[in-house]
Amino acid sequence: MSRTATARRRGRGAQQDGPRASFRQLLPFLFEHKKVLAVVTILSIVGAAASLVQPLLVGQVIQRVQENLPLGMLIWALIAFVIVSSVISGYQHYLLQRTGTAVVLSSRRRLIARILHLPISEFDARRTGDLVSRVGTDTTLLYAVLTQGLADAVGSALLFAGALVAMLVIDPVLLLLIVLVIGASVVIVVLLSGRIRTASTAQQEKVGELASGVERAVSSIRTVRASGATERETEAVTGLATEAYGIGVRIAKISSLVVPIAGIALQLSLLVVLGVGGFRVASGAISIASLVTFIMFLFMLIMPLGQAFGAITSVNQALGALGRIQEILDLPAETSADEPDAAATAAPVAGSAAIEFRDVRFQYPENVVAAREAAAKAANDLLADAHLAAEADPSTGSGTQPDREVLRGVSFAVPRGSRVALVGPSGAGKSTILSLIERFYDPTGGSIxxxxxxxxxxxxxxxxxxxxxxxxxxxxxxxxxxxxxxxxVPDATDADCERVLRAVNLGDVLERGSLGLATPVGEDGVMLSGGERQRLAIARALLTEAPILLLDESTSSLDGVNEQRMREAIDAVSADRTLVVIAHRLSTVVDSDLIVVLQDGAVVGQGTHDELLESTPLYRDLARHQLLV
Known part of the structure; x- marks a missing residue:
């Protein structure tokens, strides 16, 4: 099955099972701005009152003209109410626009804060582009909630109710006919609103997939070009864009039924009023002034109804996006409220090791395994024509199985001030050990x-x-x-920064131009070589002056000369530090105080280089293949 087809299948699943939000979950975002909304509500009420007075004044003007009476201050009063209503409407529009933007900002702040505090497992299981889409696209839809009629609902309700009462007083018969027409339109809108929310949720899911597809293709553009996969990637990403377009068209079709309903209701109501009302004027049941006043109130009745229809559409679209936002906000942060207090941390136990693994077992969560297998399959699809194979390594992601332990009873100790190396074939679990030390994950058994x-x-x-x-x-x-x-170390001095850069042999980068530490490195460090990027990462770790260094393949991208210089730099800074080093090149760790050999998630040997050559066949084979024996 092609990736485009797979994406279509995922899109259907998203449509059926995507996150849904309730209106109650939207309220906290609005209540953060309750003071401004209160002002908007008051303005809305005042504006509604000013609008309701206008038809009555118009009716009085017509009545006086018919009776040849002087108009007096009626015209000036009518003009004043029109101006007041317009000024209030303009200022209210400004407040709603500003508050809508503030709602987007606050939702983005909350979402960004939660995303950056999520457990590492969530990042391993989710796509970067989808998270970015939630921050950018989904939050933007909350803006429409305030700017399309929801926030001034009180004023609109007052306008609707006032017009309804006035029309009831003027002519109950005409009002009954209007209610029948409007009632039918309301029923239609309610039936369509659920479909809008479902389609909007599906569209946001598809936009998230599209953002992920673009991010994946752009971040690996060199591999894509070198593999001759540009057209296939273009087709796959374009396919996602086309599917998002298709869902957008479906929303447009549904909305196209909702939006004209207010207009149709107004036109039918106006035709009814003109036809039946004209007959009632002719029969003497009501006056011309009353009919004109009734028609003006009819427009005031339809206007808030149209706003309500627009609000229903925008709110349902926003609730679809809010479901995706709330899904992230509901995830637990990595640091929980019941974490121990820093002040309560006990002093080191006398004679204890700096780090000790005791019968540690670990397997990745099923959602992480599923995500990594999907990513591995996509990568294999991408590289298939180039005949490239990715080696499955549970410690770095691909190839894990839900029922397989990545670490199986691992035990070893790292004495203070020592250098301990972790070696073994790919997939042995070496990188996973460092992830557990950093508590990106917690062991499923044993203790660290x-x-x-x-x-x-x-x-x-x-x-x-x-x-x-x-x-x-x-x-x-x-x-x-x-x-x-x-x-x-945000407060590190320029001298400290230059010192660590020279310590890892990056002095030449400092001296390439006149910018020094202000030298740009480009997106993803594209202006640096692979070895320079790796040395920059080591310099960053050295600058922290942490007592324990964890180095995962820290010299893998270095040539022989720079590798030797790097070893000398690490020797110089590790005099008073504890080092845990992962290395495939045994030549970089042969002088370690302790070498731990791992295979299939278990420790198969521990000791010095010479001891392991005698005791551990796997280590002896590794050393032989690297010409160390």
Whole structure:
């Protein structure tokens, strides 16, 4: 099945099972601006009163003209009420526009704050583009709730009720006919509103898929071009855009039935009033002045009704988007309220290791496994024509199975001030160990200890401050060298930044131009080489002066000369630090104090290089293949 077809199937599922929000969930976003909304409500009431007076004044003017009586101040009073009503309407429109923008801002703030505090497992299971779409596109739809008639509902209701009462007083017969026409239109709108919400939810889901598809294609554009997959990626992403268009057309069709209903109701009502009302004027049941007044009130009755119909459409679209927003807001943050207090953290246990794994077991959550398998399949589809194969590695994502433990009873200790290396074939679980130390995940069995205490007894922020972590393929942030270095230490001096850069042999980058630390690195560090990006990540970790360094394949992108210089730099800064290093090149870790050999999620050997050559066949094979024996 093609990716486009798969996307269509996902789109149908989203349409049926996508998140739905209730109107009650929308209220907190509105109540954040209750003072402004109160002013809008008062203005709406005053404006409605000013509007209701106008037909009565017009009726009085016509009556006096018919009776050849002087108009006196009636004309000036009518003009004054028209001006007051217009000024109030304009200021109310400004307040609604401003408040609608403020609602979008507050919803984005809440959503951004929650996204950036989500557990790592959520990022592993979700697509980046979809999260971006929720922040950008979905929140924008909340704007329409305020700007299309909902916030001035009180004034509109007053206008509707006032017009209804006035029309009842003028001619109950005509009013009864109008109510029949309007009642039918209301029933139709209510029936269509549910379909609008369902279609809007499906459209937002599809827009999220589209954003994810664009993000995936753009972020891997070099691989796409090198694989000759540009046209296939274009077709796949365009397919998602076409499906989003199709859903948008469906919404437009439904809306096209809702929007004209107010106009049709007005036209039918006007025809009824003119026909029946003209007959009643001719029969003497009502006067011409009363008929004109009735017609003016009819327009005032239809106007809020049209606003209500527009509000129903916009609110249902907003509720579809709010369901996706609320889905993220309802997710628990990584740092829970019951985390231990930093002040209560116990002192290190005498004689304890810096880090200790005790019979640790772990398997990824099923949603993460499913997401990674889908991503791996998409990558394999992309690279199929180029005959490239991705090696499945549970520690980095692809290839895991829901019923397979990634780590199976792992136990080892990292003494303070020592250098411990984790080695083994791909898929052994090495990177997963560092993820557990950083508490991106918690073990499903056993325990991890820091200074003799269970890792979970530490507040995450305090615990992570003790680690300098350089992940595999560490990202380079768009911006400058200084922006990247000061990510964890925002108050670091220029001298400190330059010191760590020279320590990892990046002095030449500083000296390439006249900008120094302000040298831009480009999107994803595109202006740096792979080795330079990796060294910049290590420099960032060194700048934190954390007592424990976690290095995941920190020298994999370096040539022989820079690798040796990097080893010398790490030797220099690790004199008073504890190091946990993952390496495929055994030459970079042969002098480690302890080497832990992993295979299929289990420890198969521990010791020094020489000890493992004697005791562990797997390590001996690895060393032989790398010409170390």
């Amino acid at each position: 200890r820091l200074d003799g205490h269970d890792l979970r007894t530490y507040p995450r922020d305090e615990m992570r401050a003790r680690f300098g972590y350089v992940e595999q393929d560490a990202p380079t942030l768009a911006g400058t060298l200084a922006d990247n270095l000061r990510l964890a």
